[in-house]
Amino acid sequence: MDGLGRFRWVVAATWLLISHGPAHSEPYVPADDRQVLERLRLNSLDPAMREIRALRAGLSRDPENFEVASQLAVHYIEVGRSEGDPRFLGQAQAVLAPWWYRQAPPPRAILLRAIIRQNAHEFGQALADLDEVLRVQPTNAQAWLTKASILGVQGHYEEARRACRPLMRLASQHIAVTCLSDIAGLTGQAARSRELLLWVASQSGVPDRERLWALTGLAELSARTGQSQAAAQYFADARRIGIKDQYLLSAYADFLLDQGRAQEVVRLLEADIKPDGSLLRLALAEQAQHLPAAKDHTGMLAARFSASRARGTRIHLREEARFTLVLLAHPHQALTLAQANWDIQKEPWDARLLLESALASGDLDAAKPVLDWLNTNHVEDTWLRELAARLSKGHT
């Protein structure tokens, strides 16, 4: 009877471990009323939240008012972006709900729907929405810009360039220039791209956020073309603007990791590990320095990825591939993730993860789509070129 008892205990314990899902500890009753359970990222005094509250109040007085609803949705999307929090996207969608499923929604509702879908990586649906908007409003600058951005991420550079062009007359000059320079940077015209971005960054009267993005773009471009000193300078300039930006923070941490400056990454990120992107890079930096904290943080990331898989969406494929490759050291699984990710988006990091996983797993043929992409578009990226060279050496 002992054998069976033990066997059943093991089965029960394993089942509990697997089945308990994303929850880890037992639920509890806090001992003290003053105990802080959760910190909201924006408190009620934050200007963005104040504006959102005012618009909400306006909308509840007049729920049919599309003007107010669309303004509120725009605010939610903005906050969502700067906080890196997809909840706000869902809230934007909820605000637009009365128009979302309508037979013929107002063009602006379709445009906002496209932007929300773009952020959920539903690129096909987003492009269809944008074409619908542009059919009714061929001069809608925002629609052209969003379209260019999606096509760029998908690696359709010629079409993306075509979508940037109308911006020359429909929007301010530096918008069109930034749109084009992004594509130029990936299609063998890095020098031209740098020139354009420098021009945007140096213009007086360019809003801070736009300057920030020009500088971030310059920093990434410099890092890709092996000019790390210039990259460091642009990152510093961008950070000095003082706008909270999750993308910049992640890009800077990646740059430091590549430079072997993992210590600085720990200092940069350890204060706020709530964002997944920060936790991922912190764990990578800790692993690089053989710090014991790497293990705990890897466990936390594994739990977050499994929670995100449980809901059935896959917007974290790039991060998950990197996590699986470097922190879990499971190159075959990483390769599968990197390939699935490459089917959706084709930016330099996506390429790099696919090449690195292909190398690590020894499945050199899997790298072919990325090698084709590199050569067709004459991508200038020292890191990717080096990986490609190692791959071709492996072949011979």
Add this chain to the structure above:
Amino acid sequence: MKRLALVFLFLLLHTSVWAHKPSDSYLSLTIDGQEIDGRWDIALRDVEDAIGLDADGDGAITWGEVRAKHQEIAAYAFSRLTLVSDRTVCVSRTLEQLIENHTDGAYSVLRFHADCARPIERLQADYRLLFDVDAQHKGLLRLTQGTHTMTAIFSQESPIQQFTIDDVSLWWQVRQYVHEGMWHIWLGFDHVLFLLALLLPAVLTRTAGRWNAIVDFSAAFWEVLSIVTAFTLAHSITLSLATLGMVTLPSRLVESAIAASVIVAGLSNLYPKLVGRRWVVAFFFGLIHGFGFAAVLADLGLPREALVLSLVSFNVGVEIGQLAIVAAFLPLAYFLRHTWTYQHVVVVTGSLAIAGIALLWLIERAFNLNLFPA
């Protein structure tokens, strides 16, 4: 349109980095007859967005602030979840509210109980939490009945999910109990040894105080069949009687008697005159082994509605496990029956060893000792 363009401009030039998990709630329902035990984990951030928790607006949600809103939280949550069993709405009652830390922050845990008036056959769950606030919110459901678990995801596009409890669970129960029965016969070494002890001489005949190999396979086959059938018949009778509550015996007595039966079976091979026909031994002690099976079955927790079904399934599992042992044993023994090793070493030493182990079991069980390392 131009103003809008400026608001969005740079949002679009890179893939945005989503730093957090989107909003999810975790609903787990355990069905037992007409009752449902529920646990619902809802993120405090979502509760804040839906009904407001941060009373002093300092951006920090304290336990005091959550506690003050307990009634409101429960009222909000249960106004968004309807459980219907065969067209009857189940009545939910909140038991307690706790806090749990998930990977993405603190969650309010609602433990509740729902009564559906009649045993649940079809359950429909209608989930509308938060969809009006966050259209990308999802509800992750885990539905458990007995040993079977189903999962589903509620979203704005699919807020209603239906589950047929009976069909699925019956099939699962059958599988589960068959499986348990098989494992029990394999892992409960006492049954295996008892059976083996009886089967060892099945390929031999006793003439003039000596073992001789049997001539044809059919004789061995019929001998084995009679033993296995007698054992099966006997333990099925007592297993049923005990499970249906008609006869009960103290487990220490049953376990000790099972050990004793193994000793007798082992010794009967060394002193064949001691016993007459082995199928009689198998039948007599099979009655006792049946009580042992019943104890395991009781441990598994029997569903009230499907008592007979699980009893039969468990028994079928035991028989399958038993046949597997016979199928492995018989050809091998038949093949080796002429050898000196089989006739002397395997039968004699094996029976002795079986009797010896069983003796230790008997002492252990009768006197409640622990002779074997766990």
